[in-house]
Amino acid sequence: MxxxxxxxxxxxxxxxxxxxxAQVPPRLHPELPATRAGEQARTAELAVTALSREDLKAWWAALRRIDGSNAALPAALLPPEEAQAWRQVDLPDIRQRAISTDFSGPAEYQMRWYRFRYRAPDDRWPTSVALYSPKVVGMATAVLVRTEAGWRPIYDNQAGAREQWVRPLWALIPGALTALHEGQDMEIVLAVPVHRKGFYTVTTAWLGAREDLEPMVERRWALQxxxxxxxxxxxxxxxxxxxxxxxxxxxxxxxxxxxxxxxxxxxxxxxxxxxxxxxxxxxxxxxxxxxxxxxxxxxxxxxxxxxxxxxxxxxxxxxxxxxxxxxxxxxxxxxxxxxxxxxxxxxxxxxxxxxxxxxxxxxxxxxxxxxxxxxxxxxxxxxxxxxxxxxxxxxxxxxxxxxxxxxxxxxxxxxxxxxxxxxxxxALNQVEQANEHLALRLSEQSRQLSAQHEQLREAERQQALLLERQRLMQDMHDGLGSSLLSAMVAVEQGRMEQSVVVEVLRECVDDLRLVIDSLEPVGHDLVSLLATMRYRLAKRLQGSGLVMEWDVQDLPPLSWLEPPDALHVLRLLQEALNNVLKHARAQRVRIATRDLGDRIEIRVEDDGQGFDMASARKGRGLRNQVKRVQRLGGTLHVDSSPGLGTRLSLRLPVSKVEDCSGGGVSGLPPKAPDGQGGA
The missing domain is CATH 1.20.1070 (Rhopdopsin 7-helix transmembrane proteins)
Structure with missing residues (x-):
């Protein structure tokens, strides 16, 4: 347990x-003729007189009328004077409670008189003597003192009779009465009326100076x-x-x-x-x-x-x-x-x-x-x-x-x-244990989520590599691979001159370089991407007799510009420059940029022979450009006239709020023959 x-x-x-x-003080010698100051009275003299109901009422009424200092009680209701009426009794005096309720019969009540003799100390007579009894159970009790004029009541408990079973008895003897007994024993009587067959309890008593006994009363009152x-x-x-x-x-x-x-x-x-x-x-x-x-x-x-x-x-x-x-x-x-x-x-x-x-x-x-x-x-x-x-x-x-x-x-x-x-x-311990358990579960779940996140990132990386590989393979197959295959077939059949083969191979090398450059991290910087393209194509343009005018200004970073998007931009500009080299017969080509707020613009202008836009036809190259522009969410505008050169304007958004699939090419008729038109 x-x-x-x-x-x-x-x-x-x-x-x-x-x-x-609750400890009871030690017993005193019972043969003492009188109780000394502050001592406990373990014995008393007892006399019992029979009372009728009328006598008891008269007793209480007489007590209520008496002024304790002068008036006297009726002689019939006083303690007996005969010596034989008194006998010694040990205290406490108790009659146990009976279960029977038959209290009928003559002389229904008794008055139990308990007489004490008080002897003052030899050195002083107290100014105020007190009687203290821990418990008196019965009807309303009274305390009487014998004076030269007879018995005088000093205490009447009729007002608190119903509570006296739990409250100690505390009776003070006035100084005027104690003075009458100076030098001799004082007689004090405790009157306890009880029913003839009723129960009662009278405990021991203390007699002495008030200041000596009052702490005992206060202690019992506090406890009780x-x-x-x-x-x-x-x-x-x-x-x-x-x-x-x-x-x-x-x-x-x-x-x-x-x-x-x-x-x-x-x-x-x-x-x-x-x-x-x-x-x-x-x-x-x-x-x-x-x-x-x-x-x-x-x-x-x-x-x-x-x-x-x-x-x-x-x-x-x-x-x-x-x-x-x-x-x-x-x-x-x-x-x-x-x-x-x-x-x-x-x-x-x-x-x-x-x-x-x-x-x-x-x-x-x-x-x-x-x-x-x-x-x-x-x-x-x-x-x-x-x-x-x-x-x-x-x-x-x-x-x-x-x-x-x-x-x-x-x-x-x-x-x-x-x-x-x-x-x-x-409950607090259970909450703490539950919190610890939840913390462990949360830690375990966090670890599992971290592992799953790493697996997901690895899967996304592998998926991105796969998509990039597929994109490069598709782009090289459609561009570089197609050009090399066509050149190889033409050389095998002897239909292509050496200079043409060299030109095709040079274009393939430039195309390969563009693909490689698009794989480099550009940090969303379009100007760096254009500078790389200029470095790759400058020698080829100079070898063809073209003078490049470079008017590229600072541009805001494009948050969406990733390697696949960079390749589309390079392809668009490469196609524009190839058209200038092959068809425009120009002397100068100008590449310029400007910031339009929510968009940026890239312009490619030449001073070549131009073409009639009304008679131009859309070829496969222009259809590829349209697809690239749509993927970038931008717009492409071509403007040309015979003898006045060609101007290409590519506008791209600074940031993509939503999927911009409405981009396209303006300035050209819906149909054009393959191989003609372009920038």
Whole structure:
């Protein structure tokens, strides 16, 4: 079994503190004739007189009318003067509670007179003497002091009679009365009216100076009243906090059960916060409410604890709800004429506590949950404290102990908080583990994606190489290969002169160089591409007697200009220059560029013989130019006149927003013979 040793240490510390606070001072010698200042009286002289209901009412009425300093009580209601009426009795004096409710008969009530003799210290007489008794259970008690004028009442508890079972008796003897007894023993009588068959408890008493006894009273008041009141306020705060959590997370009923259990605890301890009703009927209902709420406290605590195990014990919860409801109805004050409903309610609470705690022990043993074990241990401790208080109420023992059940509230709430804390930390650990697991999965997926990305890039590179190879092969087959094949056939048949063969081979070499130049990275720079073409074709143009005028200006980079596009541009300009060399009979050729904003323009102009555009025909070369221009997304314009030379204008976009397939050639008729026309 694993559980929190810190929790057990806290419980042990609280139990030690309570034991120290409730510790009874050592016994004094019972044969002392009088109690000295500040000593505990373990014996008293007892006299018992019979009272009728009318006598008891007259006693209380006389006490209410008396001014304690001057007036005197009626002689019939004074302590007996006969020596034989008094006998020595050991304190505490207890009669256990009887189950029977048959209190009928003559002389229904008794007045129990407890006489103490107080002896002041030899060195000083206290200015204010006090009587302190931890607990007096009975009807409204009174304290009388013998003076030279007779017995004088100094304390009447009719206003707080219903709370005196839990509040210590504290009676101050005025200085005017103590002065009368200076130098002699003071006689003090504690009058406790009880029913003839009723239960009562009178514990030991302390007599002495007020300043000596007051710390004892304050300590007991703090333990017996202050702690339960503070606990009640703590429960209110915890209930409000828990209900707010449940309102936000209604799928978790544990928070609602914690709230209901806290409120039931508060109802159970109402007598620590409120003065009890003065009406007997209202008092019966008040006691029924506070006693019956104890069963609800235990049941709600069990239901809350079961939320820390995965299994739902619905049969146990339904049986518990039914039992608590039925016993609550059977112990209503209306059944008081048949049996003692308070005893029946305590019996029902005991059954709920014993059976429920036993069931929780079995569940905790099976579940092996530290949180549940902490709550079960707290329940066992609370059950033991409840048995202690039940024995205290019934008069079975420990008469001077304080009621410990309020302290069980602290222990059980501490176990609740420990369980909630453990669950919260467990949830955090689960979240952290889930985050770590997700991080590992994300890392693994990232690694897989990186590997797939590399594979995809490799596949794209291979695809690009394949497409480029196919493009080069197609271009060389249509251009260089076709020219070489035609020249080879012509040479074999003897139809081509050597000079023509040399010219064809030179064109093939220039064509091959253009293909090689197009493979070089151009960095989207069209000017560098044109400069490379000038370098390749300059010697050939000079050898043909042409003068090249170079008017190329700086141009913006073309983001779309890649090696395939560069080859198309070079092919277009090569075709234009070949036409100048073969057909134009020109002396000069001018290559110029300019920036038109969203487009750039390349112009090739010659001063040759020109041609009539109306009679020119489109050949295969011009159709190839049209295809290349369309692929580049540009436009090609040709303008020529006989004797005025030819001007070719190629306009290309700076950036391609979308596929520009509408490019073409303007300035020529739709039909032209092969081999004629051109730039």
């Amino acid at each position: 694993h559980f929190s040793w810190r929790f057990l240490g806290l419980v042990a510390l609280l139990l030690c503190a309570w034991a120290c606070q 009243i202050g702690v339960p009141q503070a606990t009640g306020l703590t429960l209110v705060v915890l209930a409000l906090f828990s209900i707010t959590l449940w309102w936000r997370r209604r799928q978790e009923p544990a928070y609602l059960l914690f709230t209901l259990a806290s409120l039931a605890w508060l109802v159970r301890n109402l007598h620590y916060h409120l003065d009890m009703p003065r009406s007997l009927n209202a008092l019966d209902w008040f006691w029924w409410l506070t006693h019956a709420s104890m069963s609800w406290v235990m049941l709600l605590t069990f239901m809350f604890a079961l939320r820390f195990v995965p299994t739902r014990y619905r049969r146990f919860e339904r049986f518990g709800l039914g039992f608590v409801v039925v016993t609550g109805l059977l112990t209503l004050p209306t059944w008081g004429r048949f049996y003692d409903t308070v005893v029946a309610q305590h019996l029902a609470n005991g059954i709920v506590g014993l059976l429920g705690t036993g069931f929780m022990l079995r569940v905790a043993w099976q579940a092996r949950s530290r949180e549940l074990w902490a709550i079960v241990i707290a329940l066992v401790i609370g059950l033991g404290l409840g048995v202690h208080d039940l024995g205290l109420l019934a008069g079975w023992g420990w008469p001077e102990h304080i009621y410990l059940m309020p302290f069980s509230t602290l222990i059980i709430v501490a176990s609740f908080l420990y369980a909630v804390r453990s669950r919260y930390l467990g």
